[in-house]
Amino acid sequence: MTKSLLKSRRDLALGSGAELFYDTPLEIVRGEGVYLYDRDGRRYVDMYNNVPCVGHANPAVVQAMAEQQGTVNVHSRYLHEGIVAFAERLVGLNHEGIESVIFSCSGTETVEVALQMARIVTGNRGLICTDSTYHGNSDLVGSLSYLGCPPNQTGEIRSFPFPERYRPLKEGLNEDELCAAYLAEVAARIESLKAQGSGFAGLIMCSIFANEGLPDIPAGFMSRVTDLVHGEGGLVIADEVQSGYARTGRWWGYEATQFRPDIVVTGKPMGNGLPLSATAARREFVELFRAKKDYFNTCAATPLQAAVGMAVLDEIERLDLCNHVAEVGARFTGELERRVDRYSSIGDVRGCGLFISIEMIKDGATKEPDAALTKTLSNRLKDKGFLVSYSGKYHNVLKVRPPLVFSHANADEFLEAFDECLAETHE
Template identity: 60%
Template structure:
């Protein structure tokens, strides 16, 4: 069936408006490692999908999934050693402050649990996020999506400007001055919660500010922000759905930015395609939440989740994927940074490990963000067999986030296609 016919059927079956990538949507039928294939057998290198973190159709994960499903899969109201062992193993990947885990099926659910946990522990309602963030789709979590600074004055969720060096809050400020300016915005919002009686419960951030466009953050910002939050009686929630599981070259994004969270949320890569997410914290915080809610999810904390979750960690550790991410990511980021001086549209290259953003700007004196050109670039790259997307506060950042098994040979192949694409768009 051709893609046009399939798209029309999709609109009828799912309702028109369900999002698809690219101007001409792709019909994908098979995946292997970092490669995807359409019905005609055309190969695409996946440089976007964070879900299959140890590779599409990973045999170790697929075998663990099939073996467990053919043996037993039930809900969580029976004892099962597998889920206990998985929770213990996941908690041990963090510091000693993280002791217990609540499993769910998506990052949205896990973030909602984290928000409720912070509010129950503090007895307050106010949550601080950034003005260009995304943490999920539910009504409660969706309230944080790109709410902007103009909506800071009321409600139980209020935003601060995300910290960045490229378009700083104060022009001409030193890095230390800039850090202090962003921290002052955090103090102001916390104070506003206390002054109007809402009370302050906590701060939630993606540990590497992924949806904000992977900005270069003023040194020391997150460590000091965490101190300010705790001094005000709040909790720090690290959303590691994109940043975690070795995406940055180490296990957790909060280690990259140098802070310790009270609550950690993980999702997408945990199950390599099986719905699996988690909210992890101290035993005290988790048990306070459980005693007040008796939280239960039919499909979470299951033997199947445990088997697949353990298999993913097995592959990451067995195959040394953290080191691979650090090495290949450093090579690709350096190569792209070298092209910043070669192509006029590239304003900045930044990121951590195998999560890289290429900021695309107009050629005017102001170097304004150019989202249209970023979209053009990702569509041209797709036509050359490389799948990326656009993201960031201005939707002008070419987002590169391949599975962790991405190799240097794939990066070299991508750079050839990237050079051809940029030569076309820059004339």
């Protein structure tokens, strides 16, 4: 069957609005480690997918999945040692204020649980997020998406400009003043929620602001905003769906950006592809939530999730992926940073472990975003066998976020192709 026929069938079966990457979509039939293969046997270096964190078709994970499914898989209303052990291990990887966990199946669900938990614990309704974020797609969670900062916000959600140094909120401030300026934005949102009677339940933020484009955060912002939120009686929710599980070279993004959240939500990489997510918090918060909600999620907290979740943690430890990511990510980011001076279209390179953002601009003086070039580059890189995508407030940030087993050699291959693409587009 031709690709165009498959595309037409897909449009009818799934709806033509179901997004596909790249001008010429890829038909992927197999994966192994960091590589994906199309129907013609062409190999691509996957530099986008953070779900298969320990590699596509990781044999240890596949074996754990098959063994557990071949033994038993039931819902969570039975005792099962594997589930308890997995929950204990997961909270043990967090700071000591994180004690118990509620499992679910997707990032959206786990964020939903966290938001509801913050409301139950505080007895308040008001929530704050950034202006360019995405945390999932349910009615409540989806209402946090890409809000911008419209004046006179109403309702129970407020958004504030995400903290960054590349396009700062105000020019001419030193880093401490810039940090204070962003904190003032958050404080104003809290005030406005309180003034309208919603009260303040909490602030949710991705620990590295991944969907915002991985900004350079003014020093001290994360710990100072945590203090601010606590001072106002709210909870801090760290969305670790993208930043967790060794992505930053630390177990958690909040370790990399240095703050202590009250609620930690994890998803995507937890099951290496098996739907698995978790909301972890102080035992008291989890108990309050459970007492109020009687939460049940049919395919969550199952022996299958536990077995696969354990296998993923085992692989991260066996392969020493925290250190591997820190080492490969630092060298790779350094190489990319050297290109900022060589190519006028690269405005900035920001890296945190194996999450790297390359900000494409039209003009160094104005920093005008170049979304068209970013898209062109992602298509050209695909043609050369490297899969990346883009994100950020202006869709002008090349997003490099490979499986954690990505190597120095993979980085070198990419740099060669990237230089070729940049040379072509600079002609």
